[in-house]
Amino acid sequence: RKGKTPEEVVKRYLQKVRNPPEEDCTICMEALVGPSGYKGPGVGSISRGESVGRLAQCGHQYHVQCLVAMYNNGNKDGSLQCPTCKTIYGVKTGNQPPGKMEYHVIPHSLPGHPDCKTIRIIYNIPPGIQGPEHPNPAKAFTARGFPRHCYLPDSEKGRKVLRLLLVAWDRRLIFSVGTSSTTGESDTVIWNEVHHKTEFGSNLTGHGYPDPGYLDNVLEELKAQGIIEDEIQQ
Ligand code: APR
Numbered sequence: 306r307k308g309k310t311p312e313e314v315v316k317r318y319l320q321k322v323r324n325p326p327e328e329d330c331t332i333c334m335e336a337l338v339g340p341s342g343y344k345g346p347g348v349g350s351i352s353r354g355e356s357v358g359r360l361a362q363c364g365h366q367y368h369v370q371c372l373v374a375m376y377n378n379g380n381k382d383g384s385l386q387c388p389t390c391k392t393i394y395g396v397k398t399g400n401q402p403p404g405k406m407e408y409h410v411i412p413h414s415l416p417g418h419p420d421c422k423t424i425r426i427i428y429n430i431p432p433g434i435q436g437p438e439h440p441n442p443a444k445a446f447t448a449r450g451f452p453r454h455c456y457l458p459d460s461e462k463g464r465k466v467l468r469l470l471l472v473a474w475d476r477r478l479i480f481s482v483g484t485s486s487t488t489g490e491s492d493t494v495i496w497n498e499v500h501h502k503t504e505f506g507s508n509l510t511g512h513g514y515p516d517p518g519y520l521d522n523v524l525e526e527l528k529a530q531g532i533i534e535d536e537i538q539q
């Protein structure tokens with residue numbers, strides 16, 4: 306958010322805690338009643354009386370300085386995620402590089418979904434240079450295996466997943482830049498935490514059909530990124 310300091314962003318989601326409990330802050334592992342264990346740039350401006358905050362929705366408590374440090378380590382998009390229960394405050398976005406997402410219906414059925422056609426999603430991301438939100442800013446990144454083709458049943462639930470994936474794409478949450486766990490290559494485009502089915506008629510990689518639990522699993526993964534059906538109306 307332009308104009309908002311990290312401290313202002315964090316405080317937007319916090320309630321004041323006058324008497325902190327005799328517990329440790331799970332970010333720095335130091336007592337909540339004592340100072341933040343986080344030593345780094347940009348701390349020290351928070352006065353004693355407001356050193357502990359309670360996240361308004363989930364109620365988890367932390368040193369305010371620890372939350373500010375955590376926020377500064379992320380992509381500073383104005384959102385905050387509780388490190389304990391993963392509740393999201395604001396709108397979570399990712400660091401997916403620029404590219405294209407397209408989809409169309411193909412007149413064939415997926416294994417396990419004999420009664421409907423298939424949605425094919427095509428992701429295309431070219432290689433490029435990492436931005437400040439990436440692990441190694443100004444360094445090149447590679448992009449392997451693009452265009453990547455993914456499949457959903459063209460059923461009501463499959464179309465719902467597609468709508469949510471389109472939101473995830475806009476919020477830059479489908480891909481990330483990092484080290485591929487499959488190839489070991491670093492500074493490359495990798496899938497983020499939302500699983501896709503990249504095999505159509507077979508299941509050699511485990512990323513194919515049939516998989517009766519897939520649509521529910523991916524809906525859960527989207528929810529963990531803060532993407533649920535209600536949000537589409539906004
Ligand atoms: N299809 C779909 N998802 C996959 C695949 C695949 N072939 N391989 C891995 N994943 C999932 C993993 O289960 C993990 O959750 O992506 C996540 C990140 O894994 P990485 O190996 O780090 O991701 P990436 O390098 O992007 O994927 C490797 O996927 O689509 C293919 O062409 C791509 O061969 C490459 C492979």
Ligand code: ZN
Nearest residue numbers: 330333368371
């Ligand atoms: Zn702390």
